[in-house]
Amino acid sequence: xxxxxxxxxxxxxxxxxxxxxxxxxxxxxxxxxxxxxxxxxxxxxxxxxxxxxxxxxxxxxxxxxxxxxxxxxxxxxxxxxxxxxxxxxxxxxxxxxxxxxxxxxxxxxxxxxxxxxxxxxxxxxxxxxxxxxxxxxxxxxxxxxxxxxxxxxxxxxxxxxxxxxxxxxxxxxxxxxxxxxxxxxxxxxxxxxxxxxxxxxxxxxxxxxxxxxxxxxxxxxxxxxxxxxxxxxxxxxxxxxxxxxxxxxxxxxxxxxxxxxxxxxxxxxxxxxxxxxxxxxxxxxxxxxxxxxxxxxxxxxxxxxxxxxxxxxxxxxxxxxxxxxxxxxxxxxxxxxxxxxxxxxxxxxxxx
Numbered sequence: 001x002x003x004x005x006x007x008x009x010x011x012x013x014x015x016x017x018x019x020x021x022x023x024x025x026x027x028x029x030x031x032x033x034x035x036x037x038x039x040x041x042x043x044x045x046x047x048x049x050x051x052x053x054x055x056x057x058x059x060x061x062x063x064x065x066x067x068x069x070x071x072x073x074x075x076x077x078x079x080x081x082x083x084x085x086x087x088x089x090x091x092x093x094x095x096x097x098x099x100x101x102x103x104x105x106x107x108x109x110x111x112x113x114x115x116x117x118x119x120x121x122x123x124x125x126x127x128x129x130x131x132x133x134x135x136x137x138x139x140x141x142x143x144x145x146x147x148x149x150x151x152x153x154x155x156x157x158x159x160x161x162x163x164x165x166x167x168x169x170x171x172x173x174x175x176x177x178x179x180x181x182x183x184x185x186x187x188x189x190x191x192x193x194x195x196x197x198x199x200x201x202x203x204x205x206x207x208x209x210x211x212x213x214x215x216x217x218x219x220x221x222x223x224x225x226x227x228x229x230x231x232x233x234x235x236x237x238x239x240x241x242x243x244x245x246x247x248x249x250x251x252x253x254x255x256x257x258x259x260x261x262x263x264x265x266x267x268x269x270x271x272x273x274x275x276x277x278x279x280x281x282x283x284x285x286x287x288x289x290x291x292x293x294x295x296x297x298x299x300x301x302x303x304x305x306x307x308x309x310x311x312x313x314x315x316x317x318x319x320x321x322x323x324x325x326x327x328x329x330x331x332x333x334x335x336x337x338x339x340x341x342x343x344x345x346x347x348x349x350x351x352x
Contacts, residue, residue, distance in 0.1 A: 007027070007031050007034075008027070008030065008031070008034070009104070011104070012034075012058070012104050015058075015102070015104065016030055016057075016058050019057065019058075024217065024219075025217070029217050030058060032216050032217055032218070033057055033058045033059055033060065033213070033216055033217075034058055034059075034060040034105075035060055036059050036060060036061070036127050036128075036216045037060070037061040037063070037125060037126045037127045038054055038059050038061070038062055038063070038126060038127065038128055038129070038130060038212065038216075039062075039063045039065065039122065039123055039126040039128075039129045039130070040054065040062060040063070040064050040065070040130050040132055041065050041114055041122075041129060041130070041131055041132055041133050041138075041142055042065070042066050042114070042131070042132035042133040042134060042138075043064050043065075043066045043078075043080070043090045043091060043094045043132060044066070044068070044074065044078055044090070044132060044134055045077040045078055045132075045134075045158065045196060045198070045201045046131070046132035046133075046134075046156055046157075046158060046201055046204065046205050046208075047064070047066065047090075047094075047132025047133075048077075048078045048079055048080040048081070048094065048132075049079075049201055049202055049205030049206070050130050050132050050156075050205050050208060050209060051064060051080070051094060051098060051132075052079075052080065052098070052101065053205065053206065053209040054130070054209060054212065055098045055101055055102045055105055055107075056101060056102055057209070057213065058102070058104070058105065059105065059212075059216070060105050060106060061105065061106045061107075061108070061126075062098070062105065062106070062107050062108070063108045063110065063122075063126060064090075064091040064094050064095060064107065064108065064109050064110065065091065065110045065112055065114060065122050066089070066090040066091050066094075066111065066112075067111060067112055067113040067114075067277060067323070067327050067329065068089075068090050068329065069087055069088060069089055069090060069309065069311060069321050069329070070085050070086050070087060070088050070089075070090055070093050071086065072086055074090075076198065077196065077198040077201055078090075079198075080093065080094050080097045080098070081093050081094075081097075087303060087304040087306075087311050088304070088306050088309070089109075089111040089306060089308045089309040089321070089323055090111075091109035091110060091111050091308065092109050092111070092306055092307060092308040092309065094107075094109065095107045095108075095109040109308060110122065110283075110325065111308050111309055111323035111324065111325050111327060112279075112283055112323070112325045112327050113138070113265075113277055113279045113327050114133060114138035114141055114142055115137070115138055115141050115261040115265075115279060116141045116144070116258045116261045117261050117263070117279055117281065118141075118279065118283065119138075119141040119142050119144065119145035120145045120148065120149070121283070122145070123142070123145045123146060123149055123151055124149070126151065127151070127152075127215075127216070128151060128152040128153070128154065128212060128215055128216070129142065129146055129151055129152070129153045129154070130154045130156070130208055130209070130212050131153065131154060131155045131156050131157075131208070132156070132205075134157075135185065135267075136180060136183060136185045136188060137185055139155065139157075139176060139180075140176060140177060140180070140181065141258070141261070143155075143168065143175050143176035143177055143250065144177070144250050144258050146168065146170060146175075147168075147170045147175050147250050147251050149170075150170045150171065151170065152167065152168065152169050152170070152215050152221075153167075153168040153170075153175075153176070154166075154167050154168070154208045154211050154212055154215075154221075155167075155168060155176055156204050156205065156207075156208045157204075158196055158200050158201050158204050159194060159196055160194055160195060160196060160197070160200075161196075161197050161199075161200050161231060161232050161233040162200065162229070162230065162231045162232070162233075163200045163201070163203065163204035163229075163230050163232075164204070164227055164228060164229045164230065165204055165207045165208055165211065165223055165227070165228045165230075166223055166226060166227045166228070166242065167211045167215075167221040167222075167223040167224045167225075167226075168224075169221070169224050169225075170251070171251075172224065172225070173224050173225040173242070173244075174225060174242045174243060174244040174245065174248075174251070175244075175248065175250050175251040176250075177245075177248050177249060177250040177251065178242065178243070178244055178245040178248045178250075178251065178252075179227075179242055179245070181245075181248065181249065181250075197232065199232050200230070200232040203230060203232060204230065207223075207228065207230075210222075211223055223239075225241065225242055226239050226240065226241055226242060227239070227240045227242055228240075261279070263278060263279050263280070263281070263351045263352065264276055264277075264278050264336050264339060264340055264351060265277045265278075265279075266336065273317065273331050273332045274331070274332070274333060274334070274335075275329065275330070275331040275332075276329070276330050276331075276333065276336060276339035277327070277328070277329050278327065278328045278329075278330070278339060278340065278343045278351055279326075279327055279351075280326040280327070280349055280351065280352075281352050282326075283325040283326060283327070284324070284325055284326035284347075284349065285324055285325070286322070286323075286324050286325075286326055286347060286349075288305055288309070288310045288322070288324060291310055291322055291346050291347060292305060292310060294345065294346055295312055295346075298342075298345055298346070299314065300312045300313065300314050301313055301314070301315065303319075307324075308323055308324050308325075309321055309322065309323040309324065310322050314332075316332075317332045318330070318331065318332035318333055319331050319332060320342070322343075322346055322347065326347065326349060328343055328346075328347070330342060330343070
């Protein structure tokens with residue numbers, strides 16, 4: 001049965017007019033897009049492209065999750081941001097921009113780490129997840145949460161001039177753990193060390209969005225059980241069939257409980273500095289004004305406060321960000337103990 005155009009406002013009909021005439025979308029498809037709830041995990045290079053395309057196509061609810069702040073080095077490829085929002089939590093800056101791009105949809109911004117502590121909560125209530133992450137460890141946590149909750153997960157990754165995509169349908173296809181679970185992340189290069197070209201990001205994100213839209217429109221995704229590998233320098237594209245691993249600890253016959261994440265994680269730093277992320281046992285709702293008041297007593301200087309986060313520095317190379325959710329990133333301290341102690345003094349919360 002056709003869905004009448006009265007389900008969309010006159011402004012929405014005008015906004016989506018060029019895709020309403022597409023045979024594969026039409027008014028029925030546009031209503032399905034409007035009713036869809038999608039999580040974009042990570043709003044870096046891939047996540048910026050993913051969220052813009054999903055928003056402008058009319059996905060009615062988009063949840064953005066990221067633990068980072070906007071830096072000048074992001075702007076070359078993360079085109080949701082400008083120099084005016086450097087220092088903002090990425091999810092907050094993205095939310096601000098997306099609300100201007102499409103005022104007819106709902107955006108939820110959550111400044112949080114994706115890990116085994118948080119993943120299950122972060123995917124709750126969404127219809128599908130699209131991957132804009134840049135590290136394997138959070139991806140594996142996200143994969144597990146999606147498999148356990150039966151939520152389709154569209155994996156995507158880019159590095160240098162290559163990228164790949166796969167669509168994971170719990171109970172039907174191999175999961176990410178089947179074919180990436182034994183990779184040692186310490187041996188995996190990152191964009192910070194080897195770089196990435198913006199063009200390949202756009203291609204991979206577009207393929208991910210195409211897969212997401214097919215699922216929303218109740219069509220079979222093209223990459224279910226397959227890995228697409230794309231090289232923009234050679235303009236080559238390959239599809240590889242994936243197989244389930246019977247011994248997979250997530251979707252196999254001998255699945256196991258998730259390992260417990262360390263709440264204080266050291267990540268790849270810049271300029272030789274040590275960087276720690278801290279995640280509380282449960283996501284919080286901190287009072288940023290109270291944290292700001294503690295900075296002077298700790299001889300720290302506040303550099304920026306926004307709705308969702310606060311950034312600070314000490315004048316000797318140490319910088320940090322604390323988000324309302326209780327997640328923090330501290331760069332330039334000497335040790336994990338120093339990071340944990342500073343976090344407790346700033347937030348009044350002990351990391352467990």
